[in-house]
Amino acid sequence: MTEKKPFSYKYPHPAVAADLAIFTLHESRLQMLLIQRARDPFKGRWALPGGFVRIHEDLHAAAARELEEETGVAGAYLEQVGAFGAPQRDPRERVISVAFFAIIPSDTIHLRSGGDAAAASWWPVNELPKLAFDHIEILEQARHRLRDKVRRSSIALRFLPPEFTLTELQQVHEAILGQDLDKRNFRKWLGSLPYLRATGRMRRGGQHRPAELYRGIPTAYIDSSATVTGAEYSGSDGASIAQAYQRGYQDAAREMTTAFESTQRELLKRVRPA
Amino acid sequence: MTEKKPFSYKYPHPAVAADLAIFTLHESRLQMLLIQRARDPFKGRWALPGGFVRIHEDLHAAAARELEEETGVAGAYLEQVGAFGAPQRDPRERVISVAFFAIIPSDTIHLRSGGDAAAASWWPVNELPKLAFDHIEILEQARHRLRDKVRRSSIALRFLPPEFTLTELQQVHEAILGQDLDKRNFRKWLGSLPYLRATGRMRRGGQHRPAELYRGIPTAYIDSSATVTGAEYSGSDGASIAQAYQRGYQDAAREMTTAFESTQRELLKRVRPA
DNA sequence: ACAAAAGTGTTAATCTTACACCCATGG
DNA sequence: CCATGGGTGTAAGATTAACACTTTTGT
Numbered sequence: 001m002t003e004k005k006p007f008s009y010k011y012p013h014p015a016v017a018a019d020l021a022i023f024t025l026h027e028s029r030l031q032m033l034l035i036q037r038a039r040d041p042f043k044g045r046w047a048l049p050g051g052f053v054r055i056h057e058d059l060h061a062a063a064a065r066e067l068e069e070e071t072g073v074a075g076a077y078l079e080q081v082g083a084f085g086a087p088q089r090d091p092r093e094r095v096i097s098v099a100f101f102a103i104i105p106s107d108t109i110h111l112r113s114g115g116d117a118a119a120a121s122w123w124p125v126n127e128l129p130k131l132a133f134d135h136i137e138i139l140e141q142a143r144h145r146l147r148d149k150v151r152r153s154s155i156a157l158r159f160l161p162p163e164f165t166l167t168e169l170q171q172v173h174e175a176i177l178g179q180d181l182d183k184r185n186f187r188k189w190l191g192s193l194p195y196l197r198a199t200g201r202m203r204r205g206g207q208h209r210p211a212e213l214y215r216g217i218p219t220a221y222i223d224s225s226a227t228v229t230g231a232e233y234s235g236s237d238g239a240s241i242a243q244a245y246q247r248g249y250q251d252a253a254r255e256m257t258t259a260f261e262s263t264q265r266e267l268l269k270r271v272r273p274a
Numbered sequence: 275m276t277e278k279k280p281f282s283y284k285y286p287h288p289a290v291a292a293d294l295a296i297f298t299l300h301e302s303r304l305q306m307l308l309i310q311r312a313r314d315p316f317k318g319r320w321a322l323p324g325g326f327v328r329i330h331e332d333l334h335a336a337a338a339r340e341l342e343e344e345t346g347v348a349g350a351y352l353e354q355v356g357a358f359g360a361p362q363r364d365p366r367e368r369v370i371s372v373a374f375f376a377i378i379p380s381d382t383i384h385l386r387s388g389g390d391a392a393a394a395s396w397w398p399v400n401e402l403p404k405l406a407f408d409h410i411e412i413l414e415q416a417r418h419r420l421r422d423k424v425r426r427s428s429i430a431l432r433f434l435p436p437e438f439t440l441t442e443l444q445q446v447h448e449a450i451l452g453q454d455l456d457k458r459n460f461r462k463w464l465g466s467l468p469y470l471r472a473t474g475r476m477r478r479g480g481q482h483r484p485a486e487l488y489r490g491i492p493t494a495y496i497d498s499s500a501t502v503t504g505a506e507y508s509g510s511d512g513a514s515i516a517q518a519y520q521r522g523y524q525d526a527a528r529e530m531t532t533a534f535e536s537t538q539r540e541l542l543k544r545v546r547p548a
Numbered sequence: 549a550c551a552a553a554a555g556t557g558t559t560a561a562t563c564t565t566a567c568a569c570c571c572a573t574g575g
Numbered sequence: 576c577c578a579t580g581g582g583t584g585t586a587a588g589a590t591t592a593a594c595a596c597t598t599t600t601g602t
Contacts, residue, residue: 008279012329013287016359016370055286055368059359083357083372085290085333094329096290096372098357167581184583185565192563207574208580441554458556459592481601482553 014085014094018062019050019135021081021101021142022071024108024122025159030175031122032139033070034129041091042132048139049120050097063100070120077103077158081142089134097133101142103158126178150176154195157216165203165211166190288359288368292336293324293409295355295375295416296345298382298396299433304449305396306413307344308403315365316406322413323394324371337374344394351377351432355416363408371407375416377432400452424450428469431490439477439485440464 022033034046049070053062060078068074078100085096123129125143128136149155156172157164170186190196195217204210296307308320323344327336334352342348352374359370397403399417402410423429430446431438444460464470469491478484 005282005284007284007286008282009287009289010279010281011289011326012281013283014290014327014329015283015285016288016290052285053288053359053370055288056361058361059357059370080356082354083333085327085372087330087332096327096333096370098359098370165581182566183581184567187582188564188584204573206580207578209572209582211581439554456593457554458594461555462557463591478600480553481551481599483555483599485554 012094014096016053017050017095017097018053018059018066019048019084019097019099019138020063020066020070021048021099021139022067022104023101023125023142023146023159024104025106025172025175026122028171028175029124029126031124032128033120034123034131035070036119037132045132046123046129047132048099048135053098059098060100063098063102067102067104071104071108073104073108076105076108077155079145081138081145084134084138086134097138099138099142101146103155105161106159107161146176154193154216157195163199163201163203163213163215165213167211169214286368288370290327291324291369291371292327292333292340293322293358293371293373293412294337294340294344295322295373295413296341296378297375297399297416297420297433298378299380299446299449300396302445302449303398303400305398306402307394308397308405309344310393311406319406320397320403321406322373322409327372333372334374337372337376341376341378345378345382347378347382350379350382351429353419355412355419358408358412360408371412373412373416375420377429379435380433381435420450428467428490431469437473437475437477437487437489439487441485443488 020033024031024033033049035049037043037045037047049066051062051066051069053059057065059080063078063080064074067076067078079102081099081101083096083098087094089095089097128139130136131139146155150173156169156176159172160168166187167183169190170181170183173186174181197215197217199213199215201213202210203213294307298305298307307323309323310320311317323340325336325340325343327333331339333354337352337354338348341350341352353376355373355375357370357372361368363369363371402413404410405413420429424447430443430450433446434442440461441457443464444455444457447460448455471489471491473487473489475487476484477487
């Protein structure tokens with residue numbers, strides 16, 4: 001009945017897991033992915049997806065792997081929230097969990113049911129069931145981080161496909177902040193951001209005026225060099241980007257850089273040279 | 275020559291350490307504590323203080339323990355920055371480091387030289403030596419967090435003794451932000467914060483006008499109940515606190531709560547009932 | 549009396565908020 | 576022609592930024 005335990009250390013070591021708060025926008029609501037535990041402890045309870053970090057695996061890579069196993073999505077936005085390590089958080093053994101939050105675009109919702117899970121499904125963040133372990137705490141920190149960031153970065157774009165309407169973008173903000181926003185003020189604010197560009201294309205659908213489609217501008221165009229470059233142009237576009245940048249959108253720029261870097265790492269794995 | 279390794283697991287487990295970016299204000303500059311490594315790897319290099327988390331020890335408690343071992347200070351402000359776990363960050367074995375930043379008041383600077391350290395000393399953050407491991411990365415994240423928080427929380431008070439002058443508080447902000455601030459605007463801004471109270475006492479020293487001493491108000495007075503309570507009073511103090519609170523100082527309040535909680539845990543250990 | 553830091557207000561510019569109507573399309 | 580969501584501007588209020596002189600003390 002005794003298992004083989006071939007990995008030995010001079011001092012006791014905890015296990016390290018990566019847990020994920022995976023957000024998406026679905027039916028105009030912020031939703032997150034939970035799995036129902038198939039085994040004890042907390043059998044039947046809902047929990048954040050996650051799993052153990054492999055011994056030579058980077059934390060971020062472990063989270064990305066779990067994310068892909070669970071959703072089939074590679075290259076989603078992924079950001080560390082922090083480590084959770086209360087001694088008794090897992091009754092089996094000491095487990096330190098490094099939590100991440102992930103955002104997957106609302107047009108990318110597939111699910112796979114993994115090994116530990118009896119079921120996986122999306123839950124609106126305001127109607128969550130009781131969670132296993134200390135996952136409610138992890139989740140609250142992730143939500144808080146998301147709320148903070150949505151105002152100061154381009155992270156909202158991560159919830160949307162590459163082209164989107166401003167109304168869709170507004171719905172992302174409203175879902176995350178949990179409050180309605182004024183359409184005109186919201187658009188005025190967007191106008192001051194350096195990372196949105198109208199495509200000129202339209203989305204038509206429903207019996208109403210078509211909406212213009214926008215895209216996020218990759219960071220390259222708005223990093224610090226834009227301050228110098230943009231200012232020389234008479235074209236209002238470059239100038240306003242530079243100006244907006246100077247007025248404190250470094251945060252947004254930095255965030256996009258980080259985001260792109262992390263995504264890039266994943267994407268590069270599956271892209272042939274052009 | 276083979277060591278005994280009595281702790282065995284079915285799967286390999288990483289070691290988990292807590293590393294600390296310990297900040298203080300010294301000679302009007304933001305400084306941090308580094309230790310010089312006595313052993314390989316990186317023998318002779320400077321590094322963040324830290325050590326392994328014990329198997330039944332909370333992460334926060336491990337950081338607090340290291341902090342006290344290194345500085346003799348208990349109950350300092352301590353906040354997690356995140357987990358750092360690149361596979362080769364420590365050449366000896368897989369080590370995942372949970373980083374914290376700590377703030378110790380500028381009147382509390384004692385040092386003890388611990389086991390691993392050949393020496394420990396304070397370094398101005400703008401004149402740091404080359405660091406061991408990935409500590410420069412940890413430190414940059416900690417500094418960034420500190421800069422972000424100083425504007426949106428009462429964290430600056432942590433650098434000061436319980437009573438301080440507004441000029442001292444301004445110096446804390448200037449040291450952290452790395453830029454000079456306008457005295458009048460700074461004070462106007464302080465006036466809008468809910469957590470400062472003039473004591474009426476003065477500090478005299480030097481051949482100039484004495485400065486009034488201030489204190490931080492414990493969170494109890496400014497948490498959400500203040501919104502209700504304060505508004506009923508005609509006394510301008512309560513009302514303005516409530517008002518300021520409503521206008522978005524929840525952040526400050528929450529931060530102080532967190533800070534107080536973490537400190538309290540430490541302090542309660544050494545306080546007799548009144 | 550002078551050197552040194554403490555303390556104090558006003559104005560212009562910018563940013564934020566509140567608010568209501570016309571437009572283009574599909575049915 | 577009507578229902579639906581898309582798109583647009585202005586004025587008042589709040590916040591931020593720039594800026595210089597008087598006060599109080601110790602020597």
